[in-house]
Amino acid sequence: MAEAAYTVLARKYRPGRFGDLIGQPHVVGALSNALRTGRVAQAFLFTGSRGTGKTSSARILAAALNCLARKDDDIEPCGKCPSCLDVARGEDLDVIEMDAASNSRVDDIRERLESVETRPARGRYRIFIIDEVHMLSTSAFNALLKTIEEPPPHVKFILATTNPEKIPETILSRCQRYDFRRVTLADIVQRMQEICSRESLAPTEEVLRAVAEIAEGGMRDALGRLDQLVAFAGTKPTVDDAERVFGLVSRGRLLDLLEALTAGDAAAAIRFAEEVFDSGKDVAEVLGALIGLSRLLMLTAAAGGDTKGLDVTADELPRLQRVAGKYGLAGLVYLSELLSDCRQRVRRTAFPRVMVETTLVKLALLGNLQPLETLLARLDEAADAPISAPTRTNLTENSDVKRAAVEARQSSPMTDRSPRAGVTDVSHEAAQEQEAKRVPTVSEREAIDALKKKFGAR
Ligand SMILES: Nc1ncnc2c1ncn2[C@@H]1O[C@H](COP(=O)(O)OP(=O)(O)O)[C@@H](O)[C@H]1O
Ligand SMILES: [Mg+2]
Ligand SMILES: [Zn+2]
Incomplete structure (x- = not known):
C-alpha cells in the first residue's frame, strides 16, 4: 500500500551533497578548503542544536573522503560510485557509524574501535562517525581518547553532538570543531517550498511560516511538523489547520490584534482573550508568541530601511513595517514589557483570563491616546524627572524616544510592583487569596473602569 511506503520528509530529503545543506555556509566553506x-x-x-545538519554533514564528509570518483579540486562526493552508494545505504565497511545514545558503554566503543588498525577495505580511510557523542560513559570516553590521541594515519573521526559542554576537554582539544547554526526562518520556508513543489503540496507561505516558527531553527523539526500537518489536513493545509494542529495563533492573527490595539479597539482585545481561552490554547505560549512578535517589530523599527539582518520573508516585511510604524520604537518597548510582565504572572495567578484581558485592554487604551510617544512623555513628567518633558512634536528625535522609553520603563506601574512578583512557591489557595487581596495598580484600575464603561460591569 502507498501508506506503508511513505517515507517521512526529513528522511527523504536528507542532503546528500554539501550543496544541499542549508544555512551552514561557514561549515561548508571550511570543509571545502x-x-x-x-x-x-x-x-x-560537529556541534549545534538538533536538526541542523550535523549527522547529514558527517555522512557527506565521509562519502567525500572515500569517494572513488571525486577529483581533488571538487568537494562533493559523486553519489554514484560503489563507495558513495554503500555509504548512503549505511553499509560501507570503511565508514563505521555508531550512535552513542544507545551504545554508551565502554565495551560498545571498544568493540567498534577494535578495527582501527585494519587497513581500509576499499576507500582511502576508515572513518568512525560517533553520533550524540556526549552520551558516552566516562570509561568509554577514556577508551576513545586513547585512539583519538594517536590514530593510525588511515583513520578519521567525526563526532557529533548537541551538548558539547558534556565532552571532556581532553577529547575537545583533539578535534577540529564546527558549530552548526540554527537555520533562519526564511531559509526554512524556502526549503519547505522546494520540497512542497516536488511533493505536490500546496500550503501558502503563511502556513509554512507558522510551521517554521515552531521549528525554532531546526530543519528536521520543520519537516516533521509539515508531515503532521499534511496528515491532518491534506495537501492544501490552511492557516486555520495549522492553528488547530499545533495549538498556536498564527502571526497574521497576532498582527491583526496588535494593529487593532493601536486603534484603541478594546473589543478586539477582549475577543482575542476569549478565543484563546475558549479554544484551550496554552496562554503562556500565546503570550510568548506575542512577545516574540513585538521583539521582531522592535527590530524592524530599529532597522529603519536596512532590513538585511531581519529573519523575515519578503512577503511579510511590509506588514511588519506598517505595524512597527504605528507603535514606534518607544511604544514597542512598552508593549514588550507589558506582555512579558503579563506572561511572568499568568502562570501564577488564579485569574489568568482577567490578567490577559487587562493587559490587552490597557494596550488598547494606550492606543486610544495615540501617539504613544505622547503618553510616554506624560509618564516622563509624572516621574518628575529633571529632564524637561518633550512635546509631542519634537519627540521623533531618536534620543528623545529612547529617553522616553527608559522613563516609561522606570515609571511603568506594571514593572515588578506586584506583591506577587518573585513569589514562586505558593499553594493554589494561598495564591487565590493573595490575588484577591492584590490592589490593582493605577493604570490597571483605569483599564478596568474603561472596560466597565464599554461593556457594562460584570
Ligand atoms: N542544514 C540542513 N539543510 C537541509 N536539510 C537539513 C539540514 N539540517 C537538517 N536537515 C533535515 O533534517 C534531517 C535531519 O538532519 P540531521 O543531519 O540528522 O540533523 P542533526 O544531526 O543536526 O540533528 C535531514 O534528513 C534533513 O531532511
Ligand atoms: Mg544527528
Ligand atoms: Zn563517489
Missing part, C-alpha cells in the same frame, strides 16, 4: 587542499584533520566535532 580542507578537502581541496588535502589538509584534513584527524578528528572533527
Whole structure:
C-alpha cells in the first residue's frame, strides 16, 4: 500500500551533497578548503542544536573522503560510485557509524574501535562517525581518547553532538570543531517550498511560516511538523489547520490584534482573550508568541530601511513595517514589557483570563491616546524627572524616544510592583487569596473602569 511506503520528509530529503545543506555556509566553506587542499584533520566535532545538519554533514564528509570518483579540486562526493552508494545505504565497511545514545558503554566503543588498525577495505580511510557523542560513559570516553590521541594515519573521526559542554576537554582539544547554526526562518520556508513543489503540496507561505516558527531553527523539526500537518489536513493545509494542529495563533492573527490595539479597539482585545481561552490554547505560549512578535517589530523599527539582518520573508516585511510604524520604537518597548510582565504572572495567578484581558485592554487604551510617544512623555513628567518633558512634536528625535522609553520603563506601574512578583512557591489557595487581596495598580484600575464603561460591569 502507498501508506506503508511513505517515507517521512526529513528522511527523504536528507542532503546528500554539501550543496544541499542549508544555512551552514561557514561549515561548508571550511570543509571545502580542507578537502581541496588535502589538509584534513584527524578528528572533527560537529556541534549545534538538533536538526541542523550535523549527522547529514558527517555522512557527506565521509562519502567525500572515500569517494572513488571525486577529483581533488571538487568537494562533493559523486553519489554514484560503489563507495558513495554503500555509504548512503549505511553499509560501507570503511565508514563505521555508531550512535552513542544507545551504545554508551565502554565495551560498545571498544568493540567498534577494535578495527582501527585494519587497513581500509576499499576507500582511502576508515572513518568512525560517533553520533550524540556526549552520551558516552566516562570509561568509554577514556577508551576513545586513547585512539583519538594517536590514530593510525588511515583513520578519521567525526563526532557529533548537541551538548558539547558534556565532552571532556581532553577529547575537545583533539578535534577540529564546527558549530552548526540554527537555520533562519526564511531559509526554512524556502526549503519547505522546494520540497512542497516536488511533493505536490500546496500550503501558502503563511502556513509554512507558522510551521517554521515552531521549528525554532531546526530543519528536521520543520519537516516533521509539515508531515503532521499534511496528515491532518491534506495537501492544501490552511492557516486555520495549522492553528488547530499545533495549538498556536498564527502571526497574521497576532498582527491583526496588535494593529487593532493601536486603534484603541478594546473589543478586539477582549475577543482575542476569549478565543484563546475558549479554544484551550496554552496562554503562556500565546503570550510568548506575542512577545516574540513585538521583539521582531522592535527590530524592524530599529532597522529603519536596512532590513538585511531581519529573519523575515519578503512577503511579510511590509506588514511588519506598517505595524512597527504605528507603535514606534518607544511604544514597542512598552508593549514588550507589558506582555512579558503579563506572561511572568499568568502562570501564577488564579485569574489568568482577567490578567490577559487587562493587559490587552490597557494596550488598547494606550492606543486610544495615540501617539504613544505622547503618553510616554506624560509618564516622563509624572516621574518628575529633571529632564524637561518633550512635546509631542519634537519627540521623533531618536534620543528623545529612547529617553522616553527608559522613563516609561522606570515609571511603568506594571514593572515588578506586584506583591506577587518573585513569589514562586505558593499553594493554589494561598495564591487565590493573595490575588484577591492584590490592589490593582493605577493604570490597571483605569483599564478596568474603561472596560466597565464599554461593556457594562460584570
Ligand atoms: N542544514 C540542513 N539543510 C537541509 N536539510 C537539513 C539540514 N539540517 C537538517 N536537515 C533535515 O533534517 C534531517 C535531519 O538532519 P540531521 O543531519 O540528522 O540533523 P542533526 O544531526 O543536526 O540533528 C535531514 O534528513 C534533513 O531532511
Ligand atoms: Mg544527528
Ligand atoms: Zn563517489
